[in-house]
Amino acid sequence: MSLSKPFLNVFLSLHRFYSLFSDLAEMWSSYPFREIIERARKGVDAIYPADLLKPSIMLLKGANIYKQPTRYATLDELLLLPPAFTPLRLKKMSELLREPIFSDVDLRHSVGGFNVNMPAVVASMGSVQVANKISLEIARGAARIGVPMGIGENVATMWGYSRRVKRNQPSFKERVMTYLESLDGNVGGVTIQQSVEDAYNELWNRVYSDPDIEPFIQKGLIGLEIKIGQGSKPGLGGEVRLSREEAERLMDKYHLSEDPRSSARESIERHSAPGTFTPEILRGMIRMMRNNYPRCRIWVKLGPFRDLPEVLNVLTSEGVDAVWIDGREGGTGMSPYASMRHLGLPLVAILCHISRQLESRVGSTSFIVSGRLYDGGHLVKCLSLGLDGVAFGRPVAVSAWVAGSRGVENYLKTVELEAKMLISALGKYHVRDLSREDLGCLDRDIAERLGVRYVYS
Amino acid sequence: METEVNVELQRLAEVLRHSWKMVRTPRMKTILKVQAVACDAMRSYLKSEGFIELLPPIIGPVTDPGIRGAKQATFDYYGREYKVMSSAILYKQAAMSGLGKIFFMSPNVRLEPIDSALTGRHLVEFVQLDLEMAEASYFDAMAVAERLLSEAVNTVRDTCQRELELLGRELLTFKPPFKKLTYDETLEYLRMRGVKMRYGVEIPWDAERFLSKVIGEPFFIIDYPRGARGFYDREDERRPGILRDFDLIYPEGYGECASGAEREYRYERVLARMKETGEDPRKYAWYLEMLREGIPPSAGFGMGVERLTRYLCGLEAVWEARLCPKLAGIYSP
Numbered sequence A: 001m002s003l004s005k006p007f008l009n010v011f012l013s014l015h016r017f018y019s020l021f022s023d024l025a026e027m028w029s030s031y032p033f034r035e036i037i038e039r040a041r042k043g044v045d046a047i048y049p050a051d052l053l054k055p056s057i058m059l060l061k062g063a064n065i066y067k068q069p070t071r072y073a074t075l076d077e078l079l080l081l082p083p084a085f086t087p088l089r090l091k092k093m094s095e096l097l098r099e100p101i102f103s104d105v106d107l108r109h110s111v112g113g114f115n116v117n118m119p120a121v122v123a124s125m126g127s128v129q130v131a132n133k134i135s136l137e138i139a140r141g142a143a144r145i146g147v148p149m150g151i152g153e154n155v156a157t158m159w160g161y162s163r164r165v166k167r168n169q170p171s172f173k174e175r176v177m178t179y180l181e182s183l184d185g186n187v188g189g190v191t192i193q194q195s196v197e198d199a200y201n202e203l204w205n206r207v208y209s210d211p212d213i214e215p216f217i218q219k220g221l222i223g224l225e226i227k228i229g230q231g232s233k234p235g236l237g238g239e240v241r242l243s244r245e246e247a248e249r250l251m252d253k254y255h256l257s258e259d260p261r262s263s264a265r266e267s268i269e270r271h272s273a274p275g276t277f278t279p280e281i282l283r284g285m286i287r288m289m290r291n292n293y294p295r296c297r298i299w300v301k302l303g304p305f306r307d308l309p310e311v312l313n314v315l316t317s318e319g320v321d322a323v324w325i326d327g328r329e330g331g332t333g334m335s336p337y338a339s340m341r342h343l344g345l346p347l348v349a350i351l352c353h354i355s356r357q358l359e360s361r362v363g364s365t366s367f368i369v370s371g372r373l374y375d376g377g378h379l380v381k382c383l384s385l386g387l388d389g390v391a392f393g394r395p396v397a398v399s400a401w402v403a404g405s406r407g408v409e410n411y412l413k414t415v416e417l418e419a420k421m422l423i424s425a426l427g428k429y430h431v432r433d434l435s436r437e438d439l440g441c442l443d444r445d446i447a448e449r450l451g452v453r454y455v456y457s
Numbered sequence B: 001m002e003t004e005v006n007v008e009l010q011r012l013a014e015v016l017r018h019s020w021k022m023v024r025t026p027r028m029k030t031i032l033k034v035q036a037v038a039c040d041a042m043r044s045y046l047k048s049e050g051f052i053e054l055l056p057p058i059i060g061p062v063t064d065p066g067i068r069g070a071k072q073a074t075f076d077y078y079g080r081e082y083k084v085m086s087s088a089i090l091y092k093q094a095a096m097s098g099l100g101k102i103f104f105m106s107p108n109v110r111l112e113p114i115d116s117a118l119t120g121r122h123l124v125e126f127v128q129l130d131l132e133m134a135e136a137s138y139f140d141a142m143a144v145a146e147r148l149l150s151e152a153v154n155t156v157r158d159t160c161q162r163e164l165e166l167l168g169r170e171l172l173t174f175k176p177p178f179k180k181l182t183y184d185e186t187l188e189y190l191r192m193r194g195v196k197m198r199y200g201v202e203i204p205w206d207a208e209r210f211l212s213k214v215i216g217e218p219f220f221i222i223d224y225p226r227g228a229r230g231f232y233d234r235e236d237e238r239r240p241g242i243l244r245d246f247d248l249i250y251p252e253g254y255g256e257c258a259s260g261a262e263r264e265y266r267y268e269r270v271l272a273r274m275k276e277t278g279e280d281p282r283k284y285a286w287y288l289e290m291l292r293e294g295i296p297p298s299a300g301f302g303m304g305v306e307r308l309t310r311y312l313c314g315l316e317a318v319w320e321a322r323l324c325p326k327l328a329g330i331y332s333p
Helices: A005-030 A033-047 A055-061 A087-096 A129-133 A135-145 A155-159 A172-182 A196-200 A203-208 A214-218 A244-249 A279-292 A308-317 A337-342 A347-353 A355-359 A376-384 A394-425 A444-450 B004-016 B026-048 B089-099 B114-118 B138-159 B161-167 B183-192 B205-215 B267-276 B281-293 B305-313
Strands: A078-080 A109-111 A114-116 A120-125 A149-151 A190-193 A222-228 A239-243 A267-271 A297-302 A322-326 A366-370 A389-392 A439-441 B052-054 B074-077 B080-084 B101-109 B125-134 B179-182 B219-222 B245-250 B255-262 B298-304
Touching: A033 A337, A078 A376, A109 A366, A120 A135, A120 A394, A129 A135, A129 A155, A135 A149, A135 A172, A135 A394, A149 A172, A155 A172, A155 A196, A155 A203, A172 A190, A190 A203, A190 A297, A196 A203, A203 A222, A203 A279, A214 B114, A222 A279, A239 A244, A244 A267, A279 A297, A279 A308, A279 B267, A297 A308, A308 A322, A308 A347, A308 A355, A347 A355, A347 A366, A347 A444, A376 A389, A376 A394, A389 A394, A439 A444, B004 B114, B026 B052, B026 B138, B026 B161, B026 B305, B052 B089, B089 B101, B089 B125, B089 B281, B089 B298, B125 B138, B125 B305, B138 B161, B138 B219, B138 B245, B138 B255, B138 B298, B138 B305, B179 B183, B183 B205, B183 B219, B205 B245, B205 B255, B245 B298, B255 B305, B267 B281, B298 B305
Parallel strands: A120 A149, A120 A389, A149 A190, A190 A222, A222 A297, A297 A322, A322 A366, A366 A389, B052 B101, B179 B219
Antiparallel strands: A078 A439, A109 A114, A239 A267, B074 B080, B101 B125, B125 B298, B219 B245, B245 B255, B255 B298
């Protein structure tokens, strides 16, 4: 049997095209031509991945961090391992007088001094236009579900404390009050970050003496969050791209990449300082906060730093309410390529680093992690390792863009449902029952470091 | 939200709505007379000790940040930001560097958290006798504080018998030197009596009131741990983590009378300490420049005049000791 001649000719010419194309593609991919051409054409604008797309799309999409030269382990390396014998299911049955199902799982918990309906936190989103614009939708959705929400740095300084400085951008207090007024009872809480620039305007003092917020302070629903870094750019401060007019308005308060009055560029980067810490400074700061704001919870957000165990020692001995660690996978919306490629530990490595601290927990400090986590499986794996919750950033932002506060609620409900299914599959019905026995790992070294079983052993 | 606190706040707001009339009542007239006698006594004592009274600056680009969660009153000053003094600490160091021993009767404004309105000991606007002495230790400052307070109390007791009778107040005789408890001893003292608190934070108001009641005489709490105080309280070099500072406490449950310290005057140390409070050093430009050029070591304290009056007259709340008082969150004349 032979192919007809015309068909063969088409096949051969297609093949020639394909070979040419794949040769070119190979050449293209064997060296970062595109990146270097971008640098040559656009100068410093090219060090952020934001310039091919509109910044707003980029922020929601995040950077393509897994396609980088060095690939690292993610939570996919872990599997949840259900048993056949489930004594806790029997116990639950005796409580319910019927066979328990997944909807009987109780996800209510306490995270960082707040009661929560599920052990998740909506990550602190800051002043970046795209996040601020949808912040009220996020606030409503998070509050209705009953999970805590963070408010990131620079919101009050950029968009006003209570009065809007720009018509389509909510002010700081709108974000706080929208969340608090949408809460159902005393479940949830809002945490507030203060950058060096916000400190200039005494943001925390202002919150603490605000008569509208006072009733919620009385109820214990307000937290203050020290930020010592974030995932994709540990050791660097917040980076935001501003339009020229916005940059002009804020030039007294921030360090800008260039003078907006004389720049020809459409947008200008606003840099803020990363802050300076030593063990003494951190300790002093926490004590100062306890003195000044005795009725607020104290949260600390950390980036993927190599000295995490040392930092955690300071934080747990000072008894902060929550420590939140962001892996290098987190916050990739507006980070320079260089930091995403070269800085910091991946989340799984962080979990290995702090494994011992998670195992021998003393005191009441809650531990939270984040960084490309988006489903119920991620949540349950983290809880099994001894964490008290996870923080979701981008998934919540995307949901709010797509379907407003209803989208945020829908999204969080899917996570909740998945978590309930998985926990019940493990034969457990409460967050506190989860433990390392529920996990297996595909990698022998990681399994050993995390103290979980190696699946092939 | 109709909590008990809110009901109480509304009641106070109603009382203060006509505060300008209170000065005509026999009670308030008596209180303000006693206050004047006490101020005269303190001024003449300090004069005899070689202190110079200066007129205090009341606005400036920065003010005292060590005010426990209260907010500073900020206003627009020809397009730039300015503050009303929350205390004159920064200016008193400047004044001391020229004149050595100085004091102000310094008006302060602090936008205190709302829950302070009902403590009976917080005002949004008040006056403190703010004193600083060059080349002095905190022990020197405490010696001045205890003699100053004794002078005020004993003078009022001896010369205002009629007023005190009208107020139904009997005063103890103060005899310096006063007892000194370290912060650690105070915690231990409280712990033995079943009051638990975390190390490293200020002694809470109710614990302070408890101490003030049971100790039965005026006393100092000294050597607070770092973190509990502003960046200007000096750390003891031989005991890292311990500050060379003090609070003076009234007896009979009246709580804090004065607060003072030896000052950290070295530029680099102040800079590091500022970071602990999350402060932006840019804001303190003139102060840091002054420190970098160098000022003498010093010690000093501030003593609230209305709280002193409250003690002297045995008042329930400090607002009774002030003409047209301002309380957190209450809009009044």
